[in-house]
Amino acid sequence: MIPAHPLPAQAARWQALWRDAIRDPRELLSLLGLGLDAARVSAPAAAAFPLRVPRGFAARMRHGDRHDPLLRQVLPLVEEERVTPGFSSDAVGDAAARAGRGLLHKYQGRALLVATGSCAVHCRYCFRRHFPYGEETAAADGWRESLDYLAAHPEIDEVLLSGGDPLSLSTAKLAELTTGLARLPQVRRLRLHTRLPVVLPERVDNALLDWLSSLPWPVAIVLHANHANELDASVATACTRLRGTGAQLLNQSVLLRGVNDDIDALADLSTRLFEIGVLPYYLHQLDRVSGTAHFEVDDARARALWSGLHRRLPGYLLPRLVRETAGEPGKSDL
Ligand SMILES: *Cc1c(COP(=O)(O)O)cnc(C)c1O
Ligand code: SF4
Numbered sequence: 001m002i003p004a005h006p007l008p009a010q011a012a013r014w015q016a017l018w019r020d021a022i023r024d025p026r027e028l029l030s031l032l033g034l035g036l037d038a039a040r041v042s043a044p045a046a047a048a049f050p051l052r053v054p055r056g057f058a059a060r061m062r063h064g065d066r067h068d069p070l071l072r073q074v075l076p077l078v079e080e081e082r083v084t085p086g087f088s089s090d091a092v093g094d095a096a097a098r099a100g101r102g103l104l105h106k107y108q109g110r111a112l113l114v115a116t117g118s119c120a121v122h123c124r125y126c127f128r129r130h131f132p133y134g135e136e137t138a139a140a141d142g143w144r145e146s147l148d149y150l151a152a153h154p155e156i157d158e159v160l161l162s163g164g165d166p167l168s169l170s171t172a173k174l175a176e177l178t179t180g181l182a183r184l185p186q187v188r189r190l191r192l193h194t195r196l197p198v199v200l201p202e203r204v205d206n207a208l209l210d211w212l213s214s215l216p217w218p219v220a221i222v223l224h225a226n227h228a229n230e231l232d233a234s235v236a237t238a239c240t241r242l243r244g245t246g247a248q249l250l251n252q253s254v255l256l257r258g259v260n261d262d263i264d265a266l267a268d269l270s271t272r273l274f275e276i277g278v279l280p281y282y283l284h285q286l287d288r289v290s291g292t293a294h295f296e297v298d299d300a301r302a303r304a305l306w307s308g309l310h311r312r313l314p315g316y317l318l319p320r321l322v323r324e325t326a327g328e329p330g331k332s333d334l
Contacts, residue, residue: 014202018120018168022053025075032071033064045076045291049129052122057199060232069227069259073123079294080124089130091287093326100145102138107330110158113138113146115166115177121199125256125295127287137164139173147180150187157188167196171207182216190217193252195224198231201238212245219247222281226253226260228272236276243277250281253319255302256295263308270309270317280319285334287324303334 022028025041028051053074061068099105102114116137122129138146150156159181166174181187196203212219221242225231239249251273253260260266270280283306286296297305306321322331 012170012205012207014200014205015170017054017056017200017202020055021120022055022058023051025051028053028058028071028075031058032061032068034066040078042076042078042081045078045080045124048291049076049122049124051076052119054120054200056201056234057121057230060229062229067258069265070229072258073125073226073256074121076124077294080291082293083290084293087288087290087293089290091127091289091326092324096326100138100149101140102136103146103149105149105153105156109156110160111146111150111153111156112160112162113143113166113177114163115139115161115174116164116169118168119163119165120168120196120203123195125254125286125289125292127289129289129291139169139177143177143180146177147184150181150184154184154186157186158191159187159189160191160193162193165194165196166192167194167203167208171211175211178211178215187217189220190215191220191222193222193224197221197238197242198223198225198235201234204238204241209241209245212242212247219245221247221249223249223251223278224253225251225269225273226256227265228268231272231276239276239278249278251278251319252282252284253280254284254286254295255297255305255321256286257297258295261297261301261305263305263312266305266309267312270313270319274317280317282331283319283321284331285321285323299334306334 025046026036029036029041051074057070061070065071094104097104097106099111104112104114106112114137116139150159178190181190243249253269255261260269266283273280285299285302286292302321310318321334323334325332
């Protein structure tokens with residue numbers, strides 16, 4: 001039988017799973033035994049930033065619960081249509097920090113490459129939902145502009161790959177970058193900011209592990225999980241394999257109303273992260289991006305939650321509570 005959409009010969013299994021993601025809110029809700037109305041889904045919000053959820057991630061959502069913390073992160077709701085003063089499309093000053101095509105140089109010694117605009121999951125609270133990805137990715141010109149910029153700035157010793165999700169690029173495309181970086185003697189560390197090992201753990205395949213193992217620098221992989229329910233056995237396996245390459249695994253989360261804004265949820269997240277070999281790094285206050293106001297937790301509550309965590313957890317499981325403020329030299333503690 002001839003498949004309807006034959007995959008290129010070299011396509012990896014994760015790429016097929018990527019393409020098979022759920023894109024229709026109706027389908028997602030029906031898989032969970034929920035109706036469209038009950039959840040107050042917004043068609044305009046879904047048109048502006050479409051729903052996208054890998055099936056394996058949807059399988060971790062609780063059946064019949066429209067308040068499920070994983071569902072809330074991905075479902076386009078009518079609240080997104082609300083216009084809220086103070087919420088804009090460039091909340092963290094990315095436009096001013098642009099140093100080249102897909103290159104952000106905000107902080108001393110670290111440069112961030114927006115490797116790609118693509119993600120396996122679309123998170124409703126995301127600060128990059130309004131980013132002009134079309135011509136703005138660092139990979140677009142074979143990484144040339146970014147490599148030239150780094151060569152001209154030898155004080156940058158850490159390169160961060162972010163996005164979008166850098167692991168949505170093929171491993172060959174990532175290797176093209178690191179081959180170029182290996183010619184720059186200044187580079188001491190490589191960092192990946194990715195949600196893929198959490199939302200599509202199949203991405204952690206042998207080709208990716210071989211690439212990571214071959215890199216000449218210490219590597220930090222900053223995962224992005226917001227709730228312990230995201231971290232099932234498949235994610236634990238992916239993390240074990242990533243750690244086998246020598247990479248240091250960290251996690252950043254965003255404090256989100258209705259998702260993880262209680263002490264038990266935050267403590268469970270840190271505890272579960274440690275069980276799978278990941279240390280909590282940052283707990284971010286939400287970036288004030290238009291369409292996300294319903295996720296915001298005010299600063300007083302954020303501090304109270306963090307104090308509760310402080311009382312409950314060992315210091316090494318306590319993430320730093322931070323906010324990104326345009327023009328600041330680094331993330332600011334609250
Ligand atoms: C957040 C961020 C970094 C990394 O900051 P760390 O505090 O080192 O984790 C680097 N560059 C940009 C543009 C960022 O937004
Ligand atoms: S950049 Fe990260 S938070 Fe934003 S949509 Fe992609 S995976 Fe989600």
